[in-house]
Amino acid sequence: MKRERKVWAISLIALWWLAPNQTSAQQEQDSVRTLNEVVVVTATKFPKNQTETGKVVTVIDEATLSRSAGKDLSQLLNEQVGLFVNGANSNTGKDKSVFLRGASTQYTLILLDGIPVTDPSGIGGAFDLRMLPIDQIKRIEILKGSQSTLYGTDAIAGVINIITKDKGDKPFGASAMASYGTYHTSKANVGASGSTTIFDYNVSYTRFKTDGISEALDDKETGTFDKDGYSQNAIQANFSVRPIKTLSLRPFVRFSDFDGKYDGGSFADDPINKYNAKVLNYGLTGQLSFATGSFNAQYSHAKSERLFHQLDYNNDPITYSYYGDFDNAEVYVQNNFGENFQVLAGVNYQLHSMKDANATEKDPSINIVSPYASFFVKNVGGFSAEVGARYNKHSTFGNAFTYNLNPSYLINNRIKVFVNYTTGFKAPTLNELYGQWGSNKNLKAQESSSPEAGVQYIGVNNKFDIRATVFSRQIKNVITYGADGYENLNEQNDKGFEIEPTVKLDNGLTIKAYYAFVDGDVTTKTFADKDTTYFNLLKRPKHSVGINVGYLFSKAFYVSVNYKTYSNRKDNFYDAANFSNSIVSLDAYQLLDVYAEYAMLDGHIKLFADAKNILNQKYVEVYGYSTMRFNINAGVTFRL
Secondary structure: OHHHHHHHHHHHHHHHHHHHHOHHHHOOOOOOOOHHHOEEOOOOOOOEEHHHOOOOEEEEOHHHHHOOOOOOHHHHHOOOOOEEEEOOOEOOOOOOEEEEOOOOHHHEEEEEOOEEEOOOOOHHHOOOHHHOOHHHEEEEEEEEOOOHHHHOOOOOOEEEEEEEOOOOOOOOEEEEEEEEEHHHEEEEEEEEEEEOOOEEEEEEEEEEEEOOOOOEOOOOOOOOOOOOOEEEEEEEEEEEEEEEOOEEEEEEEEEEEEEEEOOOEOOEOOOOOEEEEEEEEEEEEEEEEEOOEEEEEEEEEEEEEEEEEEEOOOOOEEEEEEEEEEEEEEEEEEEEEOOOEEEEEEEEEEEEEEEOOOOOOOOOEEEEEEEEEEEEEEEEOOEEEEEEEEEEEEOOOEEEEEEEEEEEEEEOOOEEEEEEEEEEEEOOOHHHHHOOOOOOOOOOOEEEEEEEEEEEEEOHHHOEEEEEEEEEEEEEEEEEEEOOEEEEEEEEEEEEEEEEEEEEOOOOEEEEEEEEEEEEEEEEEOOOOOEEEEEOOOOOOOEEEEEEEEEEOOOOEEEEEEEEEEOOEEEEEEEOOOOEEEEEEEOOEEEEEEEEEEEEOOOOEEEEEEEEOOOOOOOOOOOOEOEOOOEEEEEEEEEO
């Protein structure tokens, strides 16, 4: 306990020192970043400066992604404030759970290039992050707080918009990457991209393979647990055609296929279990621009397939199969009324389908039709705001109405004060409505309200900025699995605080840090029909601190050091031998990673090395499962 307190004291002192003491060194230096220079699209569905929106957005830019070749997507997301990805540093093939501001995975919506993706056959419908190679991503925008007004179901905690690579800066360009590292981990990526006056393209292929580690923890150190390997192939192709100057059509296709091994549970090795998962995603988006705005249309289809091969209770081979189809179609118009007022209006259609031989209905499906509109005030004397509403007509549970109010005020172009109040909903999934285990077709939608407030400050000469946000979230009609199956029983209440200071100096030094706190409890009915309240944010740390220091030694040589520490956590352990559940404690842990790259031939060739957990910490993210100790991979990237 004393050791943990010491580590937390050092982490918080470093964070405190970072905020006030760096500004004095910046007084005579030029600007490198202002609020007006950070343009986002996820917050409003069209490009907007951060000064003009009160929503809380974190941007992972192209430069950061180019220096993340040694990571996977879950590890990169795990470095962001308020975002904890459980399983990010466990065995590569282990499932990844996204906890945004403490909320369960099912409450965070994943977008690909602004279009929702989901797996209707899965519990909670969450999209599998393992399907997306980091090499095919250009930019990520993390939008926090309920976004159901713009994006519909699932966006109660927020939205992660993954923007893929699209085009090159000349008619033809090529790129490649190859790396090798610990656990016999190899990765290769090749791609081609280009652009002309009427046509753009980007095509890439990624191959990944690792021997991995044992997914289950060998707590008795028997040395008999086998390694659970993982391999993946992924293809992506994006195109853009402009038959006339004001019209662009963008067809796309993505395919990801991975195979792996998995164990029998906590502390339980199993050399037989194997799985295979595939996702095919294709579609078309279009935009017609006019003098005061644009008309936008998009269609996407995602087909998911998951197969689990194992032995049944009689030691006979058996395969569990899950198939899901998701169609998303949307049209919307954005229009400017003068310099200070904007309107966005549209309608979204979603069709969720599932194939399960044991479902209560044959090939069940649901659809959601959602008209929505938002009105924006843009920098009227420093005041900006968004007011919006959405009506959701669900084919099974009924209707839901959501709205948002997001005012902000900019003072001297340096201080932004914002207040947000948003409501959201999470539709019951096909598995909950019609699945073979405890389904209930009378489930209601989960509904939320999420107030938040904060302030962002840009220091003198724009070298220092800091954002602080306080938030809470209440979810009613929480769907839980009880003695009779799925039911709307609980009320979830969460609250938290985040602070994010950043320093950028002209000598090539960048320091980014954060502290995040989240707490939550659930209120549920007991058998005596009385309310009982208890903490239930299992696997999630109440406190997390991160510090990233990057330094450009020269035009060619860059090094970054990333430190993260997480407080102790609680987890649920099911003891299969005794058929009992218990709450267990997980110790706090710290991770120190180092990345270095050296560029040659004017950046066309880069050598890189990424070392993780160099403190060789022994810790667990999920009770009874292994995590990776010190590991390193190194490689080369090529750009023509």
